[in-house]
Amino acid sequence: MSSASNDRVVVLAGGLSPERDVSIRSGRRVADALRSAGVDTAVLDVDAGLLAALADHRPACVVPLLHGAVGEDGAIRDVLVALGLPVVGSGPAACRRAFDKPIASSLVATAGVVVPESMALPHTTFRELGAGAVLDAVVERLGLPLMVKPTRGGSSLGATVVRTAADLPAAMVAAFAYGDIALVERFVTGTEVAVSVVDDAGGPRALPVVEVVPDGGFYDYGARYTAGATEFFTPARLRGEVLASCAEVAVAVHRTLGLRDWSRSDLIVDAEGTPWFLEVNVAPGMTETSTYPQAVLAAGLDLGALTASLVDRAITRS
Amino acid sequence: MEPTQQPGAGTRLDPWVDSYAARTRGLTASQVRALFAVASRPEVVSLAGGMPFVSALPLDAIADTVARLVRDRGAVALQYGSGQGDVRLREQILEVMAPVGVMAHPDDIVVTAGSQMALDLVVRVFCDPGDVVLVEAPTYVTALGVFSSYQCEVVHVAMDDEGLRPDALREAIATTRAAGRTVKLVYTIPSFHNPGGVCQGPMRRAEVLDVVRSAGLLLLEDDPYGLLGFDGSVPRAIRADESEGVVYLGTFSKTIAAGLRVGWAVAPHGVREKLVLANETATLCPSNLTQLTISEYLATQPWFEQVKVFREVYRERRDALLESLGALMPAGTRWSVPAGGFYSWVTLPDGLDATAMLPRAVAALVAYVPGTGFFADGQGRQSLRLSYCYPEPERIREGVRRLAGVIETELEVATTFGSPTARAERPSASAPYTDLA
Numbered sequence: 001m002s003s004a005s006n007d008r009v010v011v012l013a014g015g016l017s018p019e020r021d022v023s024i025r026s027g028r029r030v031a032d033a034l035r036s037a038g039v040d041t042a043v044l045d046v047d048a049g050l051l052a053a054l055a056d057h058r059p060a061c062v063v064p065l066l067h068g069a070v071g072e073d074g075a076i077r078d079v080l081v082a083l084g085l086p087v088v089g090s091g092p093a094a095c096r097r098a099f100d101k102p103i104a105s106s107l108v109a110t111a112g113v114v115v116p117e118s119m120a121l122p123h124t125t126f127r128e129l130g131a132g133a134v135l136d137a138v139v140e141r142l143g144l145p146l147m148v149k150p151t152r153g154g155s156s157l158g159a160t161v162v163r164t165a166a167d168l169p170a171a172m173v174a175a176f177a178y179g180d181i182a183l184v185e186r187f188v189t190g191t192e193v194a195v196s197v198v199d200d201a202g203g204p205r206a207l208p209v210v211e212v213v214p215d216g217g218f219y220d221y222g223a224r225y226t227a228g229a230t231e232f233f234t235p236a237r238l239r240g241e242v243l244a245s246c247a248e249v250a251v252a253v254h255r256t257l258g259l260r261d262w263s264r265s266d267l268i269v270d271a272e273g274t275p276w277f278l279e280v281n282v283a284p285g286m287t288e289t290s291t292y293p294q295a296v297l298a299a300g301l302d303l304g305a306l307t308a309s310l311v312d313r314a315i316t317r318s
Numbered sequence: 319m320e321p322t323q324q325p326g327a328g329t330r331l332d333p334w335v336d337s338y339a340a341r342t343r344g345l346t347a348s349q350v351r352a353l354f355a356v357a358s359r360p361e362v363v364s365l366a367g368g369m370p371f372v373s374a375l376p377l378d379a380i381a382d383t384v385a386r387l388v389r390d391r392g393a394v395a396l397q398y399g400s401g402q403g404d405v406r407l408r409e410q411i412l413e414v415m416a417p418v419g420v421m422a423h424p425d426d427i428v429v430t431a432g433s434q435m436a437l438d439l440v441v442r443v444f445c446d447p448g449d450v451v452l453v454e455a456p457t458y459v460t461a462l463g464v465f466s467s468y469q470c471e472v473v474h475v476a477m478d479d480e481g482l483r484p485d486a487l488r489e490a491i492a493t494t495r496a497a498g499r500t501v502k503l504v505y506t507i508p509s510f511h512n513p514g515g516v517c518q519g520p521m522r523r524a525e526v527l528d529v530v531r532s533a534g535l536l537l538l539e540d541d542p543y544g545l546l547g548f549d550g551s552v553p554r555a556i557r558a559d560e561s562e563g564v565v566y567l568g569t570f571s572k573t574i575a576a577g578l579r580v581g582w583a584v585a586p587h588g589v590r591e592k593l594v595l596a597n598e599t600a601t602l603c604p605s606n607l608t609q610l611t612i613s614e615y616l617a618t619q620p621w622f623e624q625v626k627v628f629r630e631v632y633r634e635r636r637d638a639l640l641e642s643l644g645a646l647m648p649a650g651t652r653w654s655v656p657a658g659g660f661y662s663w664v665t666l667p668d669g670l671d672a673t674a675m676l677p678r679a680v681a682a683l684v685a686y687v688p689g690t691g692f693f694a695d696g697q698g699r700q701s702l703r704l705s706y707c708y709p710e711p712e713r714i715r716e717g718v719r720r721l722a723g724v725i726e727t728e729l730e731v732a733t734t735f736g737s738p739t740a741r742a743e744r745p746s747a748s749a750p751y752t753d754l755a
Contacts, residue, residue: 016362018677021355047359123731131734157349158677169735176731177677213328225347228335231328289331 009034009311010059012076014045017068018157018178022225026286027065029293030307034063037304039311046070054083061086061311064283067154071283072099086318088310090282094258098282101151101183104257105277111256113249113277117142118185120151123176135168138184145187148172150179154281156220161187188278190270192219193236194291195250196284197263198306199313204254206247207295211236227289234298242273249275261310264292341469350688353676357685363717365639366685368512368660369708370572374631376619380575383614384607391610399606401598403429403582407613411568411582414616418544419558420566422584428593429604433542433569433581438464439596440538440565440583441503445470449502450494454482456663456692456701458512458540461505465694471499472694479654479754481518482506484525491533503538504530509553510543510659513692513703514754517547517657523556531563536589540567545625547658548633562586570612572660573625578608632660638711639704642718648725653704654754660707663689663754665700666725669732672702675724684720 011034013027014020027043034041044053046066054062062085064071074095080087090098098104102120109115119138126134138146148171149159158178160171175182196207211233214223223229235243250265257280264284267275284292286303296303357364387395402408408424415422430436445451447469453461455474465472473494476486487504494501506526508518518526530537539556547553557566569581585593597604615621636656643653643662650667664686666672672688679685687705689698706714 016356016359016683018349018353018356018680020359021352024355047361123734126734127730131736155352157352173674173731173735177674178681221349221352222346226345227332228330228338229346231330233328294329294331 008057008059009039009041010054010057010062011041011043012046012050012062012064012066012071013043014047015066015068015070015076016046017066017070018153019067019155022155022285022287023065023067023071025288026067026283026290029286029288030063030065030303033302033304034307034311035304037302037308039304039308046076051079051083054080054085059085061088061314063088063307063311065286067283067285069099069152072154072281073152074099084318086311086314088307088314089261090257090259090263094260095282097257098259098263098280099152101149101279104253104280108253108256108277108280111252113252113256114274115277116147116185116188118183120181120183121172122181124180126172131169131172135165135172139165139168142184142186146171147183147185147187148175149183150175151181151183153178154279155224155285156218159220161218188268188270188276190268190276191236191238193238193246193267193269193275194295195246195265195267196292196295197250197254197259197265198310199254199261200309204251204259206250207292207301208234208298209236209238209243209246210234210291210294210298211238212291224285225287225289230289232291232294234294236269238269239273242269242275245273246275249277253277253280261313262292341467344466350673350676350691353680354685356680362680362683362685363709363713363720364685365704365706365709365714365717365721366687367708368705370576370660371628371631371635371708372575372577374627375575375624379619380611380615383618384611387607387610387614395607395610397606399603399609401603402594403427403604404606404609404613407580407609407616408582410613410616414570414573414621415555415566415568415584417552417622418541418555420555420584421558422561426584426586426590428583428585428590428597429609430581430583430597431601431604432571432576432579433540433567433583434460434464435597435600436567436581436583436593437461437538437540438467439593439600440567440585440589441465441468441470442596442600443589443592444502444536446500446502448500450499452487452490452494452501452504453694454506454511454514456513456689456698457505458507459687459691461540462692462694470502474693474695474697477511477514477516477754479516480522481508481511481514481516482522482526484522484529487526487529488533491529491535501533501535504535505538505540506556507540507542508556509541510546510656511661512543512659513661513687513689514663515654515656515659515661516663516754517553520554523554524559527556527560527563531560535563537564538567539564542567542569542572543659544568545573546629546632546660548629548636549657550626550629557584565589573628574612574615574621578612580604580608580612629658632658632707635706635709635711635714636662638714639706639718642715646718646722648722648729651725660705662704662706664702664704665754666702667729668700669736670725670728671699673699675728678727679721679724682720682724684717684724686721 074092566584689701
């Protein structure tokens, strides 16, 4: 049994983000899993009382399961590191690289990962140059269909598939409701998969690839978090060499961005079997309908034992 | 139950996914609900929920009442009771309804777990799948949930600044019947409407009643806010002038405490018998503990003086809301001026969408309920409901300040990209959009 079993671990969940509810559910599930693995675990929210609570608890390790900017842009991890607390997951700088989709895409592309062509456009660009002209240029350059989403965010919040030019303005408005910069990328048709990665003694390794088939065709918020609204196949229904390729891509993303402990890459595999990188998540969802726990189960692992091993690694390296 | 999976077999992570009733089809996780999880944080000024200001209650007196009740009458208070509700409480409810003019016999009353349960039971007793319920445009969000759960079709009827329009109601009845559909109920919230904030005057109530009588329909009158008029006057209930054709719903949630979950229905004999049986099927009986708590409270506390305290609490908050709306809202924003109750209905400047705007609002630490929640047919995108009952006046002013900033930003986005409302509004053949401001 790990040394963490005798010390308190704090899971951070909640925060002030549109994904608060998802984070709370993720945090509770991981905390329950840790307790089942014999680890004394508390769950804390991120609020004005957090630092005092951490001083009281003086945990052996912190496991942030905050989704959205509050947990994934590196800021909270900077604070935890400053407090001298061991933290499961990627470091602050790696989080910043991963959370900004255009930056993450450009970095992984240099490592040979295939990414959709895209444009990152602040709202001010449309205001200054005229929305119509800019949108015409976007369609001219990227064609249709397109995927429009906030550059920073998750759970498909603010994301829209655009199939006609007339729908593009509304999609931009929806994306800007969640942030000041919108990412417009060429839509890739294919099989949607989630590839979970975990660090162990041998380095990062991919868990079984999960194929995602939402009933409505788009893996939006409702499809992600309503049980029954999406069908999952683990392993994905792809040829063996394609599955291996997906795993390689996810591990390459994890290494290239300097991620640590766990991550989840979302990919689309086209008809030729090429995995296209969409985005990576440094605090993967752990809800009842999330793909990371499904991959853990398919790998024959236990979520509590896996998380406890990451806690041990975080304590050892601190 | 962990999902089981064989190689090549898919899973939906829910072994019962193919077993659910058809009526559950719309029950999905939503982005809007997710945003309300953030609204519960203290940093956010929530002008969303209609939570009564229970801190204004004499909590020590209530604590003593409950303690005394359990100590002296625990064998009754903690036991099953009558499916129709405690007799003494039903007698006291007659006194509580006296200001709104409802005269009845205790046997006409069915006590329920909140008036929400009474509403549910009435619909359960009357409506078959496909039956039409005529409701105001907009209407109480959770009533829509009840109608949906019984697979009713909802038809919205226009309101104006005096509430439900009799001409629109007459037309809706005729149109619905001409299409071969069965209208079962007309549902109205005549006093200090949720979410509209408007109030039907005496003449309007008489006209509405006349339309319903002429059509041979049952009127379901929901009256949670009738005693909370800020000028001290109490609107006369429609039920006061019609006993056979109206089922009246009342509640102690706003005049005493929502957490006690005690409401009631006043219904004509035949309806009442069925409601009692349905009540017994649903809950066996309403809670004796909370019924007796309320009964003791009514008997020993100056309950109507407490209602006056609540009126003043909510009036002060209403004033804070209206003053700050007037001072801060961008041009083109309109709002209803409530004379009582908890809510104001706000219509955004042309081109704005309250649902699309909500993420930006929550990021700015203010919350409201988008107007689409109060319609069954997709209307209401340009509107939202503001609730002033719970936050302190200064917080209300701060919330309106934040909201004004959000609207300004949204106007800028709309100017840049064109009108999202014009793109997103679905055409409705049933009821015209209602501007209550």
